[in-house]
Amino acid sequence: MDGARTSPEIGFGQQAFTRPPGAPPLPRIARGEGVWLIDTEGKRYFDASSGPVASNLGHGHPRILAAMEAQARQAVFAYPSQFESAANLEFAERLGRLAGPGLDRSFIVSGGSEAVESAIKFARQHAVATGEASRWKVIGRQPGYHGNTLGALAVSGDEHAHEVFGPLLRAVPRVPAPLSYRLPPNHTVESHARACAQALEDAILREGPETVLAFIMEPVGGLATGALVAPDSYYATVRQICTRHGVKLIYDEVMSGAGRTGRFLAADHWPDARPDIAVLAKGLSAGYAPLGAALVSAEMVRVVAEAGGFMHGFTYNAHVMSCAVGAAVLREVEDADLVGNAARMGELLLGKLQALAAHSPLVGDIRGKGLLLAVELVADKHSKAMIPLEKVAPARVQQLALRHGLALYCRRTSRGAYGDWLMLSPPLTVTAEEIGILAERLGAVLDDYAAELRA
Ligand code: PLP
Numbered sequence: 001m002d003g004a005r006t007s008p009e010i011g012f013g014q015q016a017f018t019r020p021p022g023a024p025p026l027p028r029i030a031r032g033e034g035v036w037l038i039d040t041e042g043k044r045y046f047d048a049s050s051g052p053v054a055s056n057l058g059h060g061h062p063r064i065l066a067a068m069e070a071q072a073r074q075a076v077f078a079y080p081s082q083f084e085s086a087a088n089l090e091f092a093e094r095l096g097r098l099a100g101p102g103l104d105r106s107f108i109v110s111g112g113s114e115a116v117e118s119a120i121k122f123a124r125q126h127a128v129a130t131g132e133a134s135r136w137k138v139i140g141r142q143p144g145y146h147g148n149t150l151g152a153l154a155v156s157g158d159e160h161a162h163e164v165f166g167p168l169l170r171a172v173p174r175v176p177a178p179l180s181y182r183l184p185p186n187h188t189v190e191s192h193a194r195a196c197a198q199a200l201e202d203a204i205l206r207e208g209p210e211t212v213l214a215f216i217m218e219p220v221g222g223l224a225t226g227a228l229v230a231p232d233s234y235y236a237t238v239r240q241i242c243t244r245h246g247v248k249l250i251y252d253e254v255m256s257g258a259g260r261t262g263r264f265l266a267a268d269h270w271p272d273a274r275p276d277i278a279v280l281a282k283g284l285s286a287g288y289a290p291l292g293a294a295l296v297s298a299e300m301v302r303v304v305a306e307a308g309g310f311m312h313g314f315t316y317n318a319h320v321m322s323c324a325v326g327a328a329v330l331r332e333v334e335d336a337d338l339v340g341n342a343a344r345m346g347e348l349l350l351g352k353l354q355a356l357a358a359h360s361p362l363v364g365d366i367r368g369k370g371l372l373l374a375v376e377l378v379a380d381k382h383s384k385a386m387i388p389l390e391k392v393a394p395a396r397v398q399q400l401a402l403r404h405g406l407a408l409y410c411r412r413t414s415r416g417a418y419g420d421w422l423m424l425s426p427p428l429t430v431t432a433e434e435i436g437i438l439a440e441r442l443g444a445v446l447d448d449y450a451a452e453l454r455a
Helices: 062-074 086-099 112-129 150-154 159-168 189-207 232-244 298-306 320-335 338-359 393-403 432-454
Strands: 029-033 036-039 044-047 105-109 137-142 174-176 212-217 248-252 277-280 292-296 363-369 372-377 409-412 420-424
Touching (some): 044 432, 086 105, 086 292, 105 298, 105 320, 112 248, 112 277, 112 298, 137 189, 189 212, 189 232, 212 232, 320 338, 338 363, 338 372, 338 432, 393 409, 420 432
Parallel strands (some): 212 248, 248 277
Antiparallel strands (some): 029 036, 105 292, 277 292, 363 372, 372 420, 409 420
16 A cells, blocks of 8 residues: 545535535534524534524424414415415515515515525616616625625625636626724724725716616625624715715615614614615525515516516525515514514623623624624734634634534634624524523633634
8 A cells, every 4th residue: 555545535415515525524403492403412502693694583483383384285386477475475565564665575585695686687677677777887895795696796895706706707896895893094983984985986986877776785794794883974975875876775684684683674773874775585584494585665666567577587486485484484573572682682692792802812893783793803902913814713613612512603704804703693582591601602612712722
């Protein structure tokens, strides 16, 4: 034998595509129960981030399971071009009422990326129908994330993805997101946010306003910015700029929508900056079925319908089972006041994280709204120095967390260009006692990781 090593086998599971060959196996899910996920060995993990900020109602929710069973006994799938469904109507009506005027019609798809694609195509077709066919450019933010299909990725601000997939993506103008932790020299959070809003207007003027269709942004950031929240004035200014130049404002609320930030839409925190279009997914079905929606006004729908109808669709548009799940989730969000609970438990969790930050050398920043919170990890709080890339902070913290029975969603942005953060976004059903357990386990994980970094 020449001692040559054979490379590890490539398994059949989804993991084989995304994790390095030979990476330690992940726990295998057996079942879920409230905020807990339980593996086939019986080990319990607190779902501290709701998976990728999706499981808003926790796991095994009896009302959702009952609604799924009832729907399954009736009809699971009927193509919406052939049949109307009660599930579609109930879901869309509830969603319209919760989202409010101007966003009360929804085009229903299977997830966030599809919803973003739908929003952009709808805005474009509306522009064509209203005699503004010269408008096609969509301005995005850097960093920002709107999904992984080629269109959604094109408007996302992720340098690494653009490097790899660039030739396949349409180059779109991007403007800086108003990051609040590491500021450019001589800037305050407020002045930087003002400069970022100005950069949007500059970009529109540079491109030619008559060519700009839309500006897309996450009102409360997700994984790309670690739950970034801008100063209030930013939202109003962006809205004014878009209105001034006839540019549609699209809020990507795939993560922030459906009650997570303590309002049904994150947009509800800034009533003077309502978007023209909003995009939801994730919490809309709380992970019980693939579901997303592009929310627009009835007037926009009328214009597009009169011009021949929306030239868009998928096999699983307004899927009957997904809509039944969405309707049941929204019923529960209202009946159990989960939006209020997100606001209350978010305050409690924020306080616990601040207490952790006081003693952990790794917690540089905590930000977010309601139960959409992020902790930014640093090597040095004073200098805000990032953890060296070779320490693979997010992956390692995720591993340590599993040992402590905590399932965490973590991110190193664009190969470390912006920072490392952990999303703290438990199900909106979480109780005060459970928040205590989450904080205690997170403290132990951070202590372990700090000790490793010192070693
Ligand atoms: N937009 C935002 C803000 C997201 O966070 C995500 C997913 O994380 C998406 C869009 C894409 O959603 P999906 O993964 O359901 O396609």
